[in-house]
Amino acid sequence: MNILITGGAGFIGSHVVRRFVKNYPNYNIYNLDALTYAGNLENLKDIDDKPNYKFIKGDIVDESFINKLFADVDFDGVIHLAAESHVDRSIEDPLAFVRTNIIGTVNLLNAAKNAWKDNFEGKRFYHVSTDEVYGALGEQGLFTETTAYDPNSPYSASKAGSDHFVRAYGETYGLPYVITNCSNNYGPYHFPEKLIPLFINNIMENKSLPVYGDGKYTRDWLFVEDHARAIDLVFHKGKNHDTYNIGGFNEWQNIDLVKLLCSVMDKKLNRAEGESEKLIAYVKDRPGHDLRYAIDATKINKELGWKPSVTFEEGLELTVDWYFDNSDWLSHVTSGDYKEYYKKMYT
Ligand code: NAD
Ligand code: TYD
Numbered sequence: 001m002n003i004l005i006t007g008g009a010g011f012i013g014s015h016v017v018r019r020f021v022k023n024y025p026n027y028n029i030y031n032l033d034a035l036t037y038a039g040n041l042e043n044l045k046d047i048d049d050k051p052n053y054k055f056i057k058g059d060i061v062d063e064s065f066i067n068k069l070f071a072d073v074d075f076d077g078v079i080h081l082a083a084e085s086h087v088d089r090s091i092e093d094p095l096a097f098v099r100t101n102i103i104g105t106v107n108l109l110n111a112a113k114n115a116w117k118d119n120f121e122g123k124r125f126y127h128v129s130t131d132e133v134y135g136a137l138g139e140q141g142l143f144t145e146t147t148a149y150d151p152n153s154p155y156s157a158s159k160a161g162s163d164h165f166v167r168a169y170g171e172t173y174g175l176p177y178v179i180t181n182c183s184n185n186y187g188p189y190h191f192p193e194k195l196i197p198l199f200i201n202n203i204m205e206n207k208s209l210p211v212y213g214d215g216k217y218t219r220d221w222l223f224v225e226d227h228a229r230a231i232d233l234v235f236h237k238g239k240n241h242d243t244y245n246i247g248g249f250n251e252w253q254n255i256d257l258v259k260l261l262c263s264v265m266d267k268k269l270n271r272a273e274g275e276s277e278k279l280i281a282y283v284k285d286r287p288g289h290d291l292r293y294a295i296d297a298t299k300i301n302k303e304l305g306w307k308p309s310v311t312f313e314e315g316l317e318l319t320v321d322w323y324f325d326n327s328d329w330l331s332h333v334t335s336g337d338y339k340e341y342y343k344k345m346y347t
Helices: 011-023 063-072 087-092 094-116 154-173 195-204 224-237 254-268 298-304 312-325 327-335 339-346
Strands: 002-006 028-033 053-057 077-080 124-130 177-182 184-186 209-212 218-223 242-246 251-253 280-283
Touching (some): 002 011, 011 028, 011 224, 063 094, 077 094, 087 154, 094 124, 094 154, 124 154, 154 177, 177 224, 184 224, 195 254, 218 224, 224 242, 224 298, 251 254, 254 312, 312 327
Parallel strands (some): 002 028, 002 077, 028 053, 124 177, 209 280
Antiparallel strands (some): 218 251
């Protein structure tokens, strides 16, 4: 099998690429990534010499490049993760999100449809999406696969748009697709602009921890390797033209999560209990901040037997340990030096 994974140099994509390269030596894994600020080939240092792995630098928005790629390689499957992924950036620059998340996705859909249209048998377009397309929950309830889309941020609106296009290609052209909508991920290789890695880095550096609004916003956190395992399962066993929600059954109010993280960090840094909490600073809220996300992951559990493998406490401990053990990775990311890795290795 030739599998195209897009966005494989990013946070979740790098875990998916590593898993597929290691677990399926008989597959050829092509990692297509534009290496935006979020793409970092150091995430894949340990596997980049494997014979079944190939990195391709390219932009999914570039139609002729994508068409040529599909003409050059006979792909059996696409696992599409490439995206602009940060809500705060989407508030600053929504068009960047429209370009990559909507136009880029439609480019890929077109190329796959054209390459496969004579025989869709055995082909699959797997679109990786987010629970944020469902909008915000109140205090009660969970997102199921049939919850109506109601996105609030430019990021979630662009992901919702891409999901609609994937389904439209399924209905209109018969393209075999599957979509998963996952809750917030955390773990190794997470870019330190998102809550958990940003706060780990800030605690290490004794910088303040900017908690938006009153900190009472709720997210459902999933360890990234559990997401990669779910993607593997759905890619191989999921039903075509179907959707699966993926989540941790693990809701945390931001402020409680931050306090837990502070206490884990105090122990690692041999600080007195309560020391890191002093860094918490309540700051101006994010505009349009969604109150609560929470996934009902019953379907993927019942149909495919998937469930998270680690508790949040275990996953957070693993994550914090990883950031301590990989201070080079973190300093390359925060200083921007990670951009040199591509030049050194690939040019
Ligand atoms: P990320 O920002 O860490 O990685 C995105 C990757 O896509 C980067 O390597 C980047 O270089 C690449 N990319 C961006 N624009 C591109 C373009 N135009 N062409 C080619 N490559 C491009 O994101 P992530 O957190 O790993 O998320 C991956 C996917 O999973 C996204 O589709 C996101 O919407 C989805 N998702 C993320 C989460 C989460 O908690 N992080 C949760 C659910 C779903
Ligand atoms: P984030 O990691 O950006 O993920 P998402 O917006 O996709 O859920 O944010 C997680 C939660 O943490 C969200 O409610 C916003 C909040 N947050 C802060 O309070 N401070 C911060 O500096 C960041 C980055 C996020």
